Amino acid sequence: MRTIPQVINQTMRYGDWLFDSQKEAQDAADLAAWDRRDAIEREVSFGDLLEECCEFTPAQRQTFMEALARSNKSDLHTIFCLLDQAKEAIVKRRLAGGE
Known part of the structure; x- marks a missing residue:
C-alpha cells in the first residue's frame, strides 16, 4: 500500500511531465512561427x-x-x-x- 506522500509525489511528477510536454509543443510552435516570420522579413x-x-x-x-x-x-x-x-x-x- 502506498502512502499519501508517495502518491502525491508521483502525481506531481506526472503533472510536471504533462506540463513540460505541453510547454515543449508550444515552444516548438513558437519557434516555427518565428522562423517563418524571419524568412518573410529576409524576402522583403x-x-x-x-x-x-x-x-x-x-x-x-x-x-x-x-x-x-x-x-x-x-x-x-x-x-x-x-x-x-x-x-x-x-x-x-x-x-x-x-x-
Whole structure:
C-alpha cells in the first residue's frame, strides 16, 4: 500500500511531465512561427519597400520629406523608423496570407 506522500509525489511528477510536454509543443510552435516570420522579413526586397512607402499617409510622407531635407542624426532615425514601419506592414500582410 502506498502512502499519501508517495502518491502525491508521483502525481506531481506526472503533472510536471504533462506540463513540460505541453510547454515543449508550444515552444516548438513558437519557434516555427518565428522562423517563418524571419524568412518573410529576409524576402522583403527594396522594390517591395519602395512600393509600401508609396502607401504612406500624408503625415508620414511629410515627416519623411522633412527629415530627408534636414538630414540630422535624429532625422536619420526618423527615416529609419518610417522605413521599418513600411517593412513591418509588408511582413504583417504576408504573415496574414496576403501579398
